[in-house]
Amino acid sequence: MVIVAPLSVEFVLVAAGVSLLMIGAVATLMSGNVIKRLAGLLVCGAGAIASLAALGAGDGALIIGVALLFVYAVLGVALVVRLQEGYGAIEAPEIDAADADNDTQERVS
Amino acid sequence: MTPEIALFCVLGAPVLQALLVMLVPKPPGLRDLIHIGFSLFAAICAAYLVVAVYHHETAYIVLARPLPNVDLAFEIDPLGSMMAAVLTGLGVLHAVHAAGVARAKQERAPSRLLAFIALAMAGVTAVAFSANLFSLFVAYQALALAAFPLVAHRGDDEARPAARAFLATLLASSIGLFLPAMIWTYAISGTLDFRVGGVLAGRVDALTANVLLVLYVMGIAMAAIPPMHRWLPASSFGPFPALVTIQALAVLPAGGIGVLKVVTFVFGPGMAEAALAAQLLIVLVGVGMIVAALIALSKQDIRERLAYSCMAQSLAVVMGALLSLQPGQFAPAGLFAAALQIIALSCAAATLLMAAGTTAAITGRTKVSDYAGLGRVMPWTFAGFAIASASMIGMPPFAGAWAKLWLITAAAGSGLVWAAGLAAAAAILTFTHLGPLAASALAARAPTDAFKRPDGASILLAAPVILAAAATLSLLVSANALAEFLAPIWTGSAAP
Amino acid sequence: MSAAYVDLARAHAPLLMIMAPLIGAVLMLVTGTARVSWLVACAVAAAGAYVAMDFAAIVFGGYPQPIAEVGVSLFVDGVGVFAAALIAVAAAFVVSAVGASLKDAGDAASPLALSLMLCIAVGWIGALMARDLIAMIAAVETAWLASTGLVMLNSQRDRAALNGALRMLSWGGVGAAFMLVGAGLVARATGSFAIDVLPLAHIRMPNVAAAGAALIVIGLAVKGGVAPLHAWIAAALGRLGTTYALAIGALGVLGALSVLTRFSAYAIAAPEIGGSISAALAVLGSASVIIGSVQAVGARNLLRLTAYAGASQAGCVLLSVALGSPAGFAAALMQLVAFVAAALALYGGAAAGRVQSLEMLDGYGQRAPLASAAITVGALSLMGAPLTIGFLARWRLVEAGVGAGWWWAAGLVVIASLAGVFYGGRLVERMYFRRANIAYAGDGGVWRVALGPVLIVAIVAIAVGLAPSVLLNAAAKASLMLTGLAA
Numbered sequence A: 001m002v003i004v005a006p007l008s009v010e011f012v013l014v015a016a017g018v019s020l021l022m023i024g025a026v027a028t029l030m031s032g033n034v035i036k037r038l039a040g041l042l043v044c045g046a047g048a049i050a051s052l053a054a055l056g057a058g059d060g061a062l063i064i065g066v067a068l069l070f071v072y073a074v075l076g077v078a079l080v081v082r083l084q085e086g087y088g089a090i091e092a093p094e095i096d097a098a099d100a101d102n103d104t105q106e107r108v109s
Numbered sequence B: 001m002t003p004e005i006a007l008f009c010v011l012g013a014p015v016l017q018a019l020l021v022m023l024v025p026k027p028p029g030l031r032d033l034i035h036i037g038f039s040l041f042a043a044i045c046a047a048y049l050v051v052a053v054y055h056h057e058t059a060y061i062v063l064a065r066p067l068p069n070v071d072l073a074f075e076i077d078p079l080g081s082m083m084a085a086v087l088t089g090l091g092v093l094h095a096v097h098a099a100g101v102a103r104a105k106q107e108r109a110p111s112r113l114l115a116f117i118a119l120a121m122a123g124v125t126a127v128a129f130s131a132n133l134f135s136l137f138v139a140y141q142a143l144a145l146a147a148f149p150l151v152a153h154r155g156d157d158e159a160r161p162a163a164r165a166f167l168a169t170l171l172a173s174s175i176g177l178f179l180p181a182m183i184w185t186y187a188i189s190g191t192l193d194f195r196v197g198g199v200l201a202g203r204v205d206a207l208t209a210n211v212l213l214v215l216y217v218m219g220i221a222m223a224a225i226p227p228m229h230r231w232l233p234a235s236s237f238g239p240f241p242a243l244v245t246i247q248a249l250a251v252l253p254a255g256g257i258g259v260l261k262v263v264t265f266v267f268g269p270g271m272a273e274a275a276l277a278a279q280l281l282i283v284l285v286g287v288g289m290i291v292a293a294l295i296a297l298s299k300q301d302i303r304e305r306l307a308y309s310c311m312a313q314s315l316a317v318v319m320g321a322l323l324s325l326q327p328g329q330f331a332p333a334g335l336f337a338a339a340l341q342i343i344a345l346s347c348a349a350a351t352l353l354m355a356a357g358t359t360a361a362i363t364g365r366t367k368v369s370d371y372a373g374l375g376r377v378m379p380w381t382f383a384g385f386a387i388a389s390a391s392m393i394g395m396p397p398f399a400g401a402w403a404k405l406w407l408i409t410a411a412a413g414s415g416l417v418w419a420a421g422l423a424a425a426a427a428i429l430t431f432t433h434l435g436p437l438a439a440s441a442l443a444a445r446a447p448t449d450a451f452k453r454p455d456g457a458s459i460l461l462a463a464p465v466i467l468a469a470a471a472t473l474s475l476l477v478s479a480n481a482l483a484e485f486l487a488p489i490w491t492g493s494a495a496p
Numbered sequence C: 001m002s003a004a005y006v007d008l009a010r011a012h013a014p015l016l017m018i019m020a021p022l023i024g025a026v027l028m029l030v031t032g033t034a035r036v037s038w039l040v041a042c043a044v045a046a047a048g049a050y051v052a053m054d055f056a057a058i059v060f061g062g063y064p065q066p067i068a069e070v071g072v073s074l075f076v077d078g079v080g081v082f083a084a085a086l087i088a089v090a091a092a093f094v095v096s097a098v099g100a101s102l103k104d105a106g107d108a109a110s111p112l113a114l115s116l117m118l119c120i121a122v123g124w125i126g127a128l129m130a131r132d133l134i135a136m137i138a139a140v141e142t143a144w145l146a147s148t149g150l151v152m153l154n155s156q157r158d159r160a161a162l163n164g165a166l167r168m169l170s171w172g173g174v175g176a177a178f179m180l181v182g183a184g185l186v187a188r189a190t191g192s193f194a195i196d197v198l199p200l201a202h203i204r205m206p207n208v209a210a211a212g213a214a215l216i217v218i219g220l221a222v223k224g225g226v227a228p229l230h231a232w233i234a235a236a237l238g239r240l241g242t243t244y245a246l247a248i249g250a251l252g253v254l255g256a257l258s259v260l261t262r263f264s265a266y267a268i269a270a271p272e273i274g275g276s277i278s279a280a281l282a283v284l285g286s287a288s289v290i291i292g293s294v295q296a297v298g299a300r301n302l303l304r305l306t307a308y309a310g311a312s313q314a315g316c317v318l319l320s321v322a323l324g325s326p327a328g329f330a331a332a333l334m335q336l337v338a339f340v341a342a343a344l345a346l347y348g349g350a351a352a353g354r355v356q357s358l359e360m361l362d363g364y365g366q367r368a369p370l371a372s373a374a375i376t377v378g379a380l381s382l383m384g385a386p387l388t389i390g391f392l393a394r395w396r397l398v399e400a401g402v403g404a405g406w407w408w409a410a411g412l413v414v415i416a417s418l419a420g421v422f423y424g425g426r427l428v429e430r431m432y433f434r435r436a437n438i439a440y441a442g443d444g445g446v447w448r449v450a451l452g453p454v455l456i457v458a459i460v461a462i463a464v465g466l467a468p469s470v471l472l473n474a475a476a477k478a479s480l481m482l483t484g485l486a487a
Helices: A004-029 A034-054 A059-087 A092-108 B005-024 B030-052 B077-106 B112-128 B131-153 B159-189 B207-218 B230-233 B241-247 B251-266 B274-298 B302-322 B329-363 B379-393 B399-413 B417-443 B460-472 B474-486 C004-011 C013-031 C034-061 C078-129 C133-154 C160-192 C206-223 C231-238 C245-270 C274-298 C302-323 C325-351 C367-383 C389-403 C407-435 C445-466 C468-481
Strands: B061-069 B072-077
Touching: A004 A034, A034 A059, A034 A092, A034 B061, A034 C160, A034 C231, A059 A092, A059 B274, A059 B417, A059 C133, A059 C160, A092 C160, A092 C274, B005 B030, B005 B061, B005 B072, B005 B112, B030 B077, B030 B112, B030 B474, B030 C034, B030 C133, B030 C245, B061 C389, B061 C445, B072 B131, B077 B112, B077 B241, B077 B251, B077 B329, B077 B460, B077 B474, B112 B131, B112 B241, B112 B251, B131 B241, B131 B251, B131 B399, B131 C302, B159 B207, B159 B230, B159 B379, B207 B251, B230 B241, B230 B302, B241 B251, B241 B274, B241 B302, B241 B329, B251 B302, B251 B399, B274 B302, B274 C367, B302 B329, B302 B399, B302 B417, B302 B474, B329 B379, B329 B399, B329 B474, B379 B417, B379 C004, B399 B417, B417 C034, B460 C078, B460 C468, B474 C407, C004 C034, C013 C078, C034 C078, C034 C468, C078 C133, C078 C245, C078 C325, C078 C445, C078 C468, C133 C206, C133 C245, C133 C302, C133 C468, C160 C389, C206 C245, C206 C274, C231 C245, C245 C274, C245 C302, C274 C302, C274 C325, C302 C325, C302 C389, C302 C407, C325 C367, C367 C389, C367 C407, C367 C445, C389 C407, C389 C445, C389 C468
Parallel strands: none
Antiparallel strands: B061 B072
């Protein structure tokens, strides 16, 4: 019983972290809105860091994880701003449609 | 000159020829001189190699070693040297004729045309002299790539899809079928080298042998076996010099040589394990010959008619090679029939296509119905046309007759009398699509408005046709000597 | 005296291979003008390539050199040395090719672009030398984020690059998260983050370790453009243009596949999890070959066609690794060489004329002979035409596969080659047998020659298929050196 209990807590924490990761991943890859994608990415990253922590990874690993998450967040915000400036939209379908139009126009010309 | 140097020259001279022709497009006289001169040099080297083989000399050159047990190697042997000599010899005539046609028709990009003709000749020579399956595969692919620009030469809306079909069929079949068969052979035998008696002899069970045979035969699509024959009618959109190269001197003969080499040196004569697949393929090939001859009859454009006629003749080569896999003492007869048929096909097809090219250049006529009476105003050209037609039909004393005779002998001797029947039926149908055509050209009233060019056919256009036609008589006197010369490939003993 | 410095440099070669481009990347930020920064970048990249090639020659030439312990956790093995040398050389040529298109990015952005390219090289080389999984992931993400930044930088020329960057960020981020969790799971199961411990450790929880290794493989496969995880590649590369596609499509994908090969080699060598990792790689590789080939046949954009063909090639790499034998790993390394040669040829050839759509290739043979020759040779290599490096690499895969009884691998190679015939043949036909229907849009001026080296090298690399013994020996030795080079 004593042996099982810590394993169970660890398992639950890891499972929670992985669930967060998967939810974030789905949101990142499926959302139409770019801001939601970014949010999903941050949730995904947070889930990964949480899982790492639950698995007993050392400080080094966690610091690397947090650093990566930070960089992704910064880049993501910059990208959202640039997309708004460039396309006037932050919905992925609209952006894809605008690119497809440009592709067609180039082919015709 | 040693055999090694001659072998190197016969392979390398056409490549150098192509480069020089591209670099020296003008004046046209110099370009044509280079083209004809190098063709002659290659033919002389090939003839030298025949003599060398006759005197039991050997030559083996390795150009590259891409894999540990696999060389890109070429060697002289009776079969390869004989084929190379015939093809390069005819190539000299074709070089003269191509120069003439290019001038007469003001052909577009003549340097490019002549350069790729030379590269295609290099490819077929490499196929003939290949020392192992890998070298055969490389030469085969190189030939397909070299011949592709010939089909695409005109660059118009007809030529482009035709060229795509040409390349796609040849490369796809070689990569999809021939290459797996090659890999399988390597896995079984540990080598890709050609061996008299067959590298697979005694190493494979019946299922493996049958499957491998189908893969090889279908993979060598240059032999125009249905359904891998699409490239042949597609190629008929090229200019006439290209057609001679593709259908008479390079691509189609390379297919026959490839099948012959695979059957002889990979399977070995009389390999009973592969007999079932061989018989099924003989049925396919026999039916293909008949259908091709029938389709030829329906075609009104001379290029398409001759393409299907050549296809029927090429399938006779394959039939001969497959007959050699039947167990029994007549196995070598099948090999000999196939070898004779390649020679006969090259001579006759070259003559017919050059004659058609001369006709198109001088009169602008490419429809079969417009050929009536042209023999009266172009007697030499159509004499050659008639002789070549007789050879294709299999009428003695022309080369085709000897080839058909041995084919029927091999079929009957192997107990496959029905195969002989199929070959005979195809010969009759060949008569129907070539015989009346030749007769009408010679016998009908001469047209009054025949010539597009006021001076008629120049010597450059007429002489090669006649000389190639004369070559169709060669087997009349040389058949026995040829049999003795080629005997080592099925007996394993040294050449006489 | 100088010999002592040379020995010192050689003892620190792995570190130098990472530091040289890193220093170069920093220098870019202070050099100012575009041309000067390009020259400095070329010098630095060339130095890094020289160090890498020298190190590889020493290692595979049978003269093992002691490697200095410097407090940075480097672990140098055969695959790492081979692939790092390949990346360093490719980076040198990619950076040199940028000189032809500096006007595109403008004076302000060019140094930043060069810096990012050097960071890409640093990241992937660092990942190939990393001792532990976390360091490897950090290096991988350095390279990936630099790639994303490079794509974003191109948005000044075409806003579609932002869409590509968005997809790279999304997919790459998810991949990074997967890799982090995977590293944690592997460490939990083996007791260590160290890569070289994997084959030797007594794995108490094989399922956990296998799951972790699989997550790392997936994360790397995303970055390597392996189908069906390559949704980012079309948007990122399709409108990227000029030489940036070289950096992302050739260098970036090469790096990811190299790291994937190295990690998988260790994972497969672990007896408890090797079978399942091998099976996963085989499935993924097969899918990538088929999907990539089909997409390449249907592509109408040259850059996307090359990317999809790369996915097919990546599949062949995974199949080679999945075999789990030294012959398989050697075949994987040969596939990497074939991949980067073909990618440099095709992307470089496209960059010469700013070709994007296939229609722009019409008549290219007359307008840009060297570039067309490079594209032709690249297409032949993708077809697996004999005597090209592509044929050699595929033959090695088939040989290794048949030896292991994987006949279906030979079938997949045939499929990849057949597809190559179709899409490669299309390129050749357009370039040489159609008349140009648009004006040539390539860069003029003397700086255009900067593209020359990458095209020539690509042609030569593909022609290595004629005499490949040096490369074959190096790959064979590299595949046997998984236990690392002793310090």
